[in-house]
Amino acid sequence: MNYKDLAELIFPESKDIEYYENKYPKRDLPEGAIVTRVAPSPTGFVHIGGLYQGLVAQKLAKQTDGVFFLRIEDTDQKREVENGIEGIIKSFNEFEISIDEGMTSKTEWKGEYGPYKQSMRKEIYQAYAKYLLEQGKAYPCFCTQEELDQMREKQEVAKIRPGYYGVWAKCRTITVEEAYKKIQEGEKYVIRFKSQGREDKKIKHKDAIKGNVDFPENDQDIVIIKSDGLPTYHFAHVIDDHLMRTTHVIRGDEWLSSVPLHLQLFYELGFKAPKYAHIAPIMKNDNGNKRKLSKRKDPEAAVSYYKEQGIPADAVKEYLLNIANSSFENWRRANKDKDIEEFDLQLNKMSVSGALFDMIKLLDVSKIVISKYTAEKVYEEAVKWGAEYDQKLFKMLQNKEYSLKVLGIERGNKKPRKDIAKWSDVKENIEYMYDDVFFANKQNYEFQVINDKKDINKILDLYINKYYNENDDKQMWFDKIKDLAEEMGYAREVKEFKANPEAYKAHVGDVSTVLRIALTGRANTPDMYEIMAVLGKDSIIKRFRSIIQ
Ligand code: GLU
Numbered sequence: 001m002n003y004k005d006l007a008e009l010i011f012p013e014s015k016d017i018e019y020y021e022n023k024y025p026k027r028d029l030p031e032g033a034i035v036t037r038v039a040p041s042p043t044g045f046v047h048i049g050g051l052y053q054g055l056v057a058q059k060l061a062k063q064t065d066g067v068f069f070l071r072i073e074d075t076d077q078k079r080e081v082e083n084g085i086e087g088i089i090k091s092f093n094e095f096e097i098s099i100d101e102g103m104t105s106k107t108e109w110k111g112e113y114g115p116y117k118q119s120m121r122k123e124i125y126q127a128y129a130k131y132l133l134e135q136g137k138a139y140p141c142f143c144t145q146e147e148l149d150q151m152r153e154k155q156e157v158a159k160i161r162p163g164y165y166g167v168w169a170k171c172r173t174i175t176v177e178e179a180y181k182k183i184q185e186g187e188k189y190v191i192r193f194k195s196q197g198r199e200d201k202k203i204k205h206k207d208a209i210k211g212n213v214d215f216p217e218n219d220q221d222i223v224i225i226k227s228d229g230l231p232t233y234h235f236a237h238v239i240d241d242h243l244m245r246t247t248h249v250i251r252g253d254e255w256l257s258s259v260p261l262h263l264q265l266f267y268e269l270g271f272k273a274p275k276y277a278h279i280a281p282i283m284k285n286d287n288g289n290k291r292k293l294s295k296r297k298d299p300e301a302a303v304s305y306y307k308e309q310g311i312p313a314d315a316v317k318e319y320l321l322n323i324a325n326s327s328f329e330n331w332r333r334a335n336k337d338k339d340i341e342e343f344d345l346q347l348n349k350m351s352v353s354g355a356l357f358d359m360i361k362l363l364d365v366s367k368i369v370i371s372k373y374t375a376e377k378v379y380e381e382a383v384k385w386g387a388e389y390d391q392k393l394f395k396m397l398q399n400k401e402y403s404l405k406v407l408g409i410e411r412g413n414k415k416p417r418k419d420i421a422k423w424s425d426v427k428e429n430i431e432y433m434y435d436d437v438f439f440a441n442k443q444n445y446e447f448q449v450i451n452d453k454k455d456i457n458k459i460l461d462l463y464i465n466k467y468y469n470e471n472d473d474k475q476m477w478f479d480k481i482k483d484l485a486e487e488m489g490y491a492r493e494v495k496e497f498k499a500n501p502e503a504y505k506a507h508v509g510d511v512s513t514v515l516r517i518a519l520t521g522r523a524n525t526p527d528m529y530e531i532m533a534v535l536g537k538d539s540i541i542k543r544f545r546s547i548i549q
Helices: 003-010 017-023 048-063 084-094 118-134 145-157 176-184 233-243 253-269 303-309 313-324 327-334 359-371 375-389 391-396 400-408 423-433 435-440 453-467 474-487 494-499 508-520 528-548
Strands: 035-038 067-070 101-103 138-141 190-193 202-207 211-216 223-225 248-252 275-279 283-286 289-292
Touching: 003 118, 003 176, 017 118, 035 048, 035 248, 048 067, 048 084, 048 248, 048 275, 048 303, 048 313, 067 084, 084 303, 118 138, 118 190, 118 223, 118 233, 118 253, 138 176, 202 253, 202 275, 211 253, 223 233, 233 253, 248 253, 253 275, 313 327, 313 359, 375 391, 375 400, 375 423, 391 423, 400 423, 400 528, 423 435, 423 528, 435 528, 453 474, 453 508, 453 528, 474 508, 474 528, 508 528
Parallel strands: 035 067, 067 101, 248 275
Antiparallel strands: 138 190, 190 223, 202 211, 283 289
16 A cells, blocks of 8 residues: 555545646746736735735736736635625725736636635645545644643653654654544544654755745645645645746735745646745834734724725725835836836845835825816716715705806816815815805804904905906906905005005905905815806805805
8 A cells, every 4th residue: 555545535536736737827928927816815904014015016017017816715614704705806996906817706816727715626726635645744633632742741841842843743643544533433634744854954945025034944734725625825825826827926014924835835746836025014104103904903903994984996006016015116206197007016125024105195195186187077976975974065065067167166277276085074175165064054253363343344245246257367357356456445466465564454364364254154165266167256246245145
């Protein structure tokens, strides 16, 4: 009896690995093309860090005319959550991180290297486990959980490195005959990898992000196939990234310490190992302490947060590139109108220790991104967001023609308005432009330099009865405000006022402020000329009269 007999007993149905090697041939791609992937597990909400990794991977594939795919890693079926897979697919769709290959629904995929969901690839992993068993590079292990716990305890007490290795790897020395018999008798088992590594020897790894890192060799006989017949992450990673012809494994740096094991698996299977790039997690400044963005503590850790707040996907992606490569900021400054697609992302420029996530900065980026949108686009997005999250906003925007004018104020010019960071800002920013909302809200007119009721009434009265003409151009419009100032004894020009402050009560700017506050209830607004043009004569008169009474 030999290894082959044992392998045959364990996996009688498995195909020869040649079958898979031929089915998933080397990809025919140009030199330097990066084939990479994002490989989330459907175990909870989609974390912004996962999206970040996906964005980086997708961008590198695209930049090099390579391939980017989405693989679902669902081998830990106990931890799988309902709609986990759908949630992942939805997030990547919403953020327009498009995949060339991978799962498109829970059961369907696109691409020639599928299925791209690990639970659908059981037979593939088993074929390769059989291949290792046949060569004596893997073996069945019959240790019970209890035995493993006892072993761990002993190791702890003796302060020995924990794990299943060397003399602790009890089942490693079981003879083929014995193992065969146990299996025939129905004993439960897992398949372990028989490590040839030695802890006192070092391996050198050159990571595309972390640079040179040395590790001790792996000597742990890790489980490759669990008792449910499914692989562990380690084994599935190696088989999948080999068969999917991945050139670069871009993943979270919690896996960095597994590199020795993974390289060893690639080697023992006779595969060429891919390059690795380990991304540090996104960090947050918590009262001066840098810590990982946490699923539990930080709402912004969930990808869904951005949609709920109405922060556009473009802005989130733009911000993530900002933290991915510090050179992005300069690039953006020099290329204000270019699409982020044109930015050349570099793995070796990524932060080794973890980029800091700053919500304020993200919102600033978002303001700039939205400032470049057309009124039409802002309108569509705000309506879509309002329909889902804010009925008041949705109703307010019913009159499309008027709303486009409102949203078009100070937009489409060289210095567009930058007061919207998220769709949830829109209502507050423009609601005063709608008569029904404006009059329904109680206005708290806080007049400033000029706040004498009589003076205010007079300014408003003179303005609507003498100086306002809806056909005036901007120059004429402002000249008339100056005339009004002069008529009331205020300085026509700020300069004049500054040169001779005793001679005047106030200046033309203060008169404008009265008009602005009377018109909008606010001291800060976009351009008042444009606001008046959109509001129109009737609304202006109505607003001023409501104050004069
Ligand atoms: N499923 C693994 C995770 O979610 C993926 C790691 C990898 O990209 O290989 O961490």
